[in-house]
Each structure stands twice: as structure tokens, then as C-alpha cells.
Amino acid sequence: MTVFESKISINKPVADVFAFLKDFNNHQQLMPDSISEWVSTTNDASFAIKNMxxxxLKISNRIPNSSVIIVPASAVPFNIEMRWVVTSLGEDTTEAILTVSAELNMMMKVMASGPLKKLTDFQVTELKKILG
Incomplete structure (x- = not known):
């Protein structure tokens, strides 16, 4: 299993950060420009990735004010899980951690590692921009 992780502190209560992350409709705002044709509900999303x-994806589990787990909703070339974990660092500060775990063979690891790491970094940065 290959793991990519990014974390950031946000000046919002943990309940506010969790409320944003638990709704897949909000995740479009966290996506890079290479994502198009976004369609979502509270629980799932589908989209196109440029040149792919x-x-x-679907949200498979929500633990209030703690975590949101996202998994593929249809067949994918490799197993992948995205896990957002939010932890209160005080009344108005939350640590948000995005962990992407993927079962990558050597060839896929070479091709996908860079983009997956960039995605985790991009999403936590966008989350902070949106929520402050």
C-alpha cells in the first residue's frame, strides 16, 4: 500500500470543517483544474480527469466531527481510499489531514505517485483557502 498524506491547520471549529467535508457537493471546490464534468450528490461524485x-467516488463512512472516508463507486485500475481526519486543536482551530492509500504496482507507482501527492497537497491547501 502506498500512502500519501497532507495536513493543515484551519482557523475554524472542527464541526465547521467536518460539515464542509461530509458533503460531496463541496468537494468540487477542492479539485484541481484537470477535473471536469463534475456531478455530485451529498454521498457520491463522478468526474472526468483530463487525459484520462x-x-x-462515494463516501463510505462518516464519523461526526472526526473523519470522512471516500472509496471508488465503480471499477478502478487500482484500489484507493481517501480519508479526511479532522481534529480539534482548540475552540477555533482544526487540524485536517487527507490520507490517500493506494494499491499500486511498480508501473502504476511510477505514473501515479506524483499526481496523487500533488492532489493531497492541493486539496488541503484549497480547504484552508475556502474555510480560512
């Missing part, structure tokens, strides 16, 4: 194919 469509991907469908």
Missing part, C-alpha cells in the same frame, strides 16, 4: 477517464 471518468471516475466515480
Amino acid at each position: 477517464s471518468r471516475l466515480s
Whole structure:
């Protein structure tokens, strides 16, 4: 299992950060420009990745004010899980950690490691921009 992780502190209560992350409709705001054709509900999303194919994801588990787990909703070339964990660092400060775990063979690891690490870094940075 290959793991990519990024974390950031946000000046918002943990309940506010969790409320944003638990709704897949909000995740479009966290995506890079290479994502298009976004369609979502509270629980799932599908989108196109530039120069690749469509991907469908779903939220498989929510633990209030703690975590949101996202998994593929359809067949994918490799198993992947995205896990947002939010922890209160005080009344108005939250640490948000995005962990992407992927089962990558050596060839996929070479091709996908850079983009997956960039994605985790991009999403936590965007989350901070949006929520402050």
C-alpha cells in the first residue's frame, strides 16, 4: 500500500470543517483544474480527469466531527481510499489531514505517485483557502 498524506491547520471549529467535508457537493471546490464534468450528490461524485477517464467516488463512512472516508463507486485500475481526519486543536482551530492509500504496482507507482501527492497537497491547501 502506498500512502500519501497532507495536513493543515484551519482557523475554524472542527464541526465547521467536518460539515464542509461530509458533503460531496463541496468537494468540487477542492479539485484541481484537470477535473471536469463534475456531478455530485451529498454521498457520491463522478468526474472526468483530463487525459484520462471518468471516475466515480462515494463516501463510505462518516464519523461526526472526526473523519470522512471516500472509496471508488465503480471499477478502478487500482484500489484507493481517501480519508479526511479532522481534529480539534482548540475552540477555533482544526487540524485536517487527507490520507490517500493506494494499491499500486511498480508501473502504476511510477505514473501515479506524483499526481496523487500533488492532489493531497492541493486539496488541503484549497480547504484552508475556502474555510480560512
